[in-house]
Amino acid sequence: MNALIVYAHPEPSSFCAALLHTAATTLRAAGHTVAVSDLHAMAFDPVSDRRNFTSVANASRLRQQAEEAHASAVGGYVPELRAEMDKLVACDLLVLVFPIWWLGLPAILKGWIDRVFAVGVAYGGGRYFGGGVMRGKRALCIVCTGGLADAYSGAGHYAPIEAVLYPIQRGVFEFTGFEALPPFVAYGPNHIAAGERQRVLDALRSRLGHIAAATSPSITHTHEEPTP
Numbered sequence: 001m002n003a004l005i006v007y008a009h010p011e012p013s014s015f016c017a018a019l020l021h022t023a024a025t026t027l028r029a030a031g032h033t034v035a036v037s038d039l040h041a042m043a044f045d046p047v048s049d050r051r052n053f054t055s056v057a058n059a060s061r062l063r064q065q066a067e068e069a070h071a072s073a074v075g076g077y078v079p080e081l082r083a084e085m086d087k088l089v090a091c092d093l094l095v096l097v098f099p100i101w102w103l104g105l106p107a108i109l110k111g112w113i114d115r116v117f118a119v120g121v122a123y124g125g126g127r128y129f130g131g132g133v134m135r136g137k138r139a140l141c142i143v144c145t146g147g148l149a150d151a152y153s154g155a156g157h158y159a160p161i162e163a164v165l166y167p168i169q170r171g172v173f174e175f176t177g178f179e180a181l182p183p184f185v186a187y188g189p190n191h192i193a194a195g196e197r198q199r200v201l202d203a204l205r206s207r208l209g210h211i212a213a214a215t216s217p218s219i220t221h222t223h224e225e226p227t228p
Contacts, residue, residue, distance in 0.1 A: 001032045001211075004091035008098040008109035010040045015189035015197060016144050020097045022201045023142060026208040027093075035087050039108045046111020052081055052118075065119045072120025084116045093211065094139040094178065096168070100146070103164050113172055122176045132177020139178040141165055142204065148188040161185055 005023055009016035027034050050062060055076025057067050071077050077085065088094065098109050127133045145152065152161045165183055173180040184207055186200050
């Protein structure tokens, strides 16, 4: 299996970085091929406009989807973007590793999706959902939250984590044909003890060690409260 991990956190010593390392080493140890796009290390530009293209369909007015369709037809993407598109097309499993910021994606990761999931690459021509371009591939979110699980219970400060991640699970993964696997959620790593953080990493290792069977509809939650 070819896995692509797209990682979006600026701090190498963060718990998100530990999740990235655990994911990559576990998948490689299981015999899978793993490519990692570390967006901050790459200084990935998240802004999607004419900088995406070496080709021009209409010089007088930018219609992004029309320019994407034209670039897909004529090979008109800039090399750094084409490289990410090639990784996406080649993968059997897409893994996004990121912190929840303002109940959404970090800007650099949202920009990666905006630029890489282009017409003619990830969708287009009536190919979406069950008939999507990425049909037969799977996708997984591995996320950190600032708060503990009770904040995402529906009775806490925020909606359930399923609702928070719905724009990604449904609007990105499933729209383009991916099977959206249940997310792995690390709740409030800054609020739990070191032993509990290690148990979170062990749970991720176990989950990814059995990724071939990871089709259960249940969401994977880590422990909700810090150890005494």
